[in-house]
Amino acid sequence: MSDAMRDDDIANTMRALGHPVRLEILRILANQQQGQCCCADVTESLPLAQSTVSQHIKVLLDAGLIDRKAHGTRNRYCIRQDKLSELGAAFGGLLQGLAPTANKEAELA
């Protein structure tokens, strides 16, 4: 239980996922051949200015959900699958903690 996400981390990550454009960006990254692409690729799939896309990317980056690798004059972004499964586990734990059956039994530790 040592490296479990705390509420702050979970909330931060949730907030990063709390914008449809960022969900879309993640999907765009996921559907790339090598699972990676540059900012320009993302931008031309979205009706937003480059600076705006770059900012959304930064949010995902800060949340640890994606990774940046400099590659020549462009950057390659890819999804951090490890973070994603970590989040999945944390989310599952959260839901379980909120389930009605977990009320009393959880106190028997």
Added chain:
Amino acid sequence: MSDAMRDDDIANTMRALGHPVRLEILRILANQQQGQCCCADVTESLPLAQSTVSQHIKVLLDAGLIDRKAHGTRNRYCIRQDKLSELGAAFGGLLQGLAPTANKEAELA
């Protein structure tokens, strides 16, 4: 697939979960005897003003994550388990859509 959550819905719900206080409120509701309690109960478990707690509750309410039932002079709040599992499914679907194995196979529909 007709009633699946769309990106907007998912993002909205994520944003509602994107604050540690609201996560805490959900946990407080979950750990109540009948899985329900009033605003005052929640407030005295948190270092926040009543108006602030009420506002957080409203966010959860608007996101459909909790339910309000008037009961005499006070309101009873409880977690909407149906929404929670709906969200769990949507989140699972999201993660699956972002997984590397889902890239090509998903196009064979």
Added chain:
DNA sequence: ATTATTGATCGGTCATTTGCGATGGAAGAT
């Protein structure tokens, strides 16, 4: 009827987020 309790809502402040165009640095091409 008067009083007390509950809790939603209003108004205000301050911080953060979202969007944009413009700027500038870094790497590749000429």
Added chain:
DNA sequence: ATCTTCCATCGCAAATGACCGATCAATAAT
């Protein structure tokens, strides 16, 4: 060296969010 491409970052404006104290309607108790 010059020029182009890529894109992070910097203002800037508008909108949203978080928090508070104050208010007010509704119900319960006296």
